[in-house]
Amino acid sequence: MKLGTVRSGEQSRAFRQDGSGRTFYYDLEDVGSLLNIPDWERLPSREGEPPAPADLLAPVARPGKTICVGLNYFDHAAEVGKAAPEVPALFSKVSTALTGPRNDIRLPGLSMEVDWEAELAVVIGKRTTRADEAQAREAVAGYTIINDLSIRDWQRRTSEWFQGKNFDHSTPVGPVIVSPDEIDPESGLRVETLVNDQIEQSGTTSDLIFSVTELVRYISQVLTLEPGDIIATGTPGGVGFVQKPPCFLQTGDVLRTRIEGIGELCNTIQIGNDQSDGPARNSSKQLEMSALRRTARKESRQ
Amino acid sequence: MKLGTVRSGEQSRAFRQDGSGRTFYYDLEDVGSLLNIPDWERLPSREGEPPAPADLLAPVARPGKTICVGLNYFDHAAEVGKAAPEVPALFSKVSTALTGPRNDIRLPGLSMEVDWEAELAVVIGKRTTRADEAQAREAVAGYTIINDLSIRDWQRRTSEWFQGKNFDHSTPVGPVIVSPDEIDPESGLRVETLVNDQIEQSGTTSDLIFSVTELVRYISQVLTLEPGDIIATGTPGGVGFVQKPPCFLQTGDVLRTRIEGIGELCNTIQIGNDQSDGPARNSSKQLEMSALRRTARKESRQ
Numbered sequence: 001m002k003l004g005t006v007r008s009g010e011q012s013r014a015f016r017q018d019g020s021g022r023t024f025y026y027d028l029e030d031v032g033s034l035l036n037i038p039d040w041e042r043l044p045s046r047e048g049e050p051p052a053p054a055d056l057l058a059p060v061a062r063p064g065k066t067i068c069v070g071l072n073y074f075d076h077a078a079e080v081g082k083a084a085p086e087v088p089a090l091f092s093k094v095s096t097a098l099t100g101p102r103n104d105i106r107l108p109g110l111s112m113e114v115d116w117e118a119e120l121a122v123v124i125g126k127r128t129t130r131a132d133e134a135q136a137r138e139a140v141a142g143y144t145i146i147n148d149l150s151i152r153d154w155q156r157r158t159s160e161w162f163q164g165k166n167f168d169h170s171t172p173v174g175p176v177i178v179s180p181d182e183i184d185p186e187s188g189l190r191v192e193t194l195v196n197d198q199i200e201q202s203g204t205t206s207d208l209i210f211s212v213t214e215l216v217r218y219i220s221q222v223l224t225l226e227p228g229d230i231i232a233t234g235t236p237g238g239v240g241f242v243q244k245p246p247c248f249l250q251t252g253d254v255l256r257t258r259i260e261g262i263g264e265l266c267n268t269i270q271i272g273n274d275q276s277d278g279p280a281r282n283s284s285k286q287l288e289m290s291a292l293r294r295t296a297r298k299e300s301r302q
Numbered sequence: 303m304k305l306g307t308v309r310s311g312e313q314s315r316a317f318r319q320d321g322s323g324r325t326f327y328y329d330l331e332d333v334g335s336l337l338n339i340p341d342w343e344r345l346p347s348r349e350g351e352p353p354a355p356a357d358l359l360a361p362v363a364r365p366g367k368t369i370c371v372g373l374n375y376f377d378h379a380a381e382v383g384k385a386a387p388e389v390p391a392l393f394s395k396v397s398t399a400l401t402g403p404r405n406d407i408r409l410p411g412l413s414m415e416v417d418w419e420a421e422l423a424v425v426i427g428k429r430t431t432r433a434d435e436a437q438a439r440e441a442v443a444g445y446t447i448i449n450d451l452s453i454r455d456w457q458r459r460t461s462e463w464f465q466g467k468n469f470d471h472s473t474p475v476g477p478v479i480v481s482p483d484e485i486d487p488e489s490g491l492r493v494e495t496l497v498n499d500q501i502e503q504s505g506t507t508s509d510l511i512f513s514v515t516e517l518v519r520y521i522s523q524v525l526t527l528e529p530g531d532i533i534a535t536g537t538p539g540g541v542g543f544v545q546k547p548p549c550f551l552q553t554g555d556v557l558r559t560r561i562e563g564i565g566e567l568c569n570t571i572q573i574g575n576d577q578s579d580g581p582a583r584n585s586s587k588q589l590e591m592s593a594l595r596r597t598a599r600k601e602s603r604q
Binding site: 163 | 369372389391392393394396397398412432456462463464469526528
């Protein structure tokens with residue numbers, strides 16, 4: 001089963017898709033509202049055409065919380081020069097940081113260190129406190145994709161990563177939530193970032209240091225997870241800032257984030273392109289410069 | 303003007319109190335809902351008796367975000383052995399971490415390092431992005447009190463403080479929000495923590511490294527502040543873990559958090575007292591031990 005939220009005129013609507021692709025729509029504005037209704041499976045719905053991929057929105061419009069896990073793949077911990085943590089390293093994103101699976105990511109011209117982090121995200125379906133392993137499994141409504149876009153210079157400004165991870169609408173989520181009966185992260189789902197169709201990250205969820213079940217169990221010792229909450233499980237190796245020379249996203253770059261069995265996010269980067277930041281930076285001259293820099297970097301690695 | 307939320311049977315209600323103490327009630331469940339209505343000042347309200355202090359709840363039931371500032375007083379930065387930061391150090395609390403101004407704080411028996419952090423909190427009244435100084439001033443609906451209760455051993459588990467700051471219902475907020483025409487943090491408001499009526503922290507908001515206006519301006523460069531959002535501005539010197547020997551809260555301790563011109567939070571600590579954590583720890587024997595430990599500590603400091 002897949003759950004999603006689709007644009008519908010000026011509004012939005014939650015839908016469910018069964019294994020054969022039949023789509024059923026609910027009179028609810030997003031999957032967050034759906035999951036917060038006990039026994040939502042019994043709600044009336046009406047069958048309709050499958051949604052157009054371009055109309056898909058972030059499945060949960062405003063999660064009560066989005067908890068992110070740092071350093072949860074050995075190769076990523078190694079590439080950033082950190083030891084793998086003994087317990088999950090947690091931080092959070094506020095809901096204003098999230099955006100849809102196809103939206104442009106518009107950032108103010110305050111930084112040039114815009115980096116990618118493809119991640120499997122868990123969506124909670126059930127209020128859960130101090131879960132044991134079985135309860136942790138039951139808490140999961142399904143899986144979706146996040147790119148935990150990171151503004152590295154802001155992330156490094158203080159010991160706390162929060163400010164580099166919470167720029168407005170910088171974190172794409174979606175395109176749908178896939179239920180645990182369809183995919184199993186422990187069996188290994190390919191997680192990839194592509195920038196302008198070049199693969200930058202390619203890992204597998206079977207390499208997670210703390211599994212989904214362990215993360216839900218651990219986090220629920222501290223706090224109560226609620227329907228619609230999201231846990232971003234961490235990123236595999238291949239981020240931009242550790243490359244030599246470091247590689248960051250530029251205006252015009254197309255960022256694709258893929259997870260096997262879920263789908264793809266596709267977002268174009270726009271940096272410093274709004275009125276308050278002076279002249280637009282996505283001129284053809286700049287796109288050309290960006291392409292040249294990228295090619296030069298790739299050649300220097302070969 | 304003061305704004306607050308009061309228990310009303312099984313429900314709750316937002317109210318406004320004018321300078322003469324006249325109280326007006328709204329058909330809204332909390333101040334968060336009130337502030338999210340444009341021109342809420344024009345909403346109908348009806349006058350009633352002032353609320354009983356024991357019936358006051360956290361003014362904003364579920365803030366869209368609660369952003370906390372670390373190390374924002376020189377004496378606190380010094381006592382924890384850190385340099386005063388060049389930019390605000392930010393982290394966040396999820397809404398499940400908050401509790402009312404008089405609620406017991408019930409923590410699972412996972413830690414003995416439960417510490418206090420009295421803080422002035424700013425409540426946002428207006429959607430604000432990339433504010434200049436004047437816009438930052440206009441963004442503030444008023445001020446309230448937070449105790450950013452910190453589970454030190456969990457805070458130190460990883461580089462990110464999040465998990466030590468987000469235990470369920472561990473952060474009391476309230477009792478009311480006082481508008482900026484009544485109090486001015488820059489003129490110096492006394493901020494205090496008392497444990498069992500003994501003063502542990504006593505600072506003044508005129509010593510904030512980054513003022514309220516600077517914090518709103520800085521944070522709004524990163525993200526959009528929305529009505530009902532909270533910024534906890536940091537704590538003055540006098541936290542428990544740096545004392546010699548370290549001093550932590552115990553079951554039965556009464557934690558008072560006071561700010562001049564706003565009022566007081568009063569919360570009793572309960573650690574590991576629920577069924578899932580084994581036998582209750584708040585036995586009279588333990589309260590006695592706690593009192594003995596506290597007295598011994600105070601004597602050793604004199």
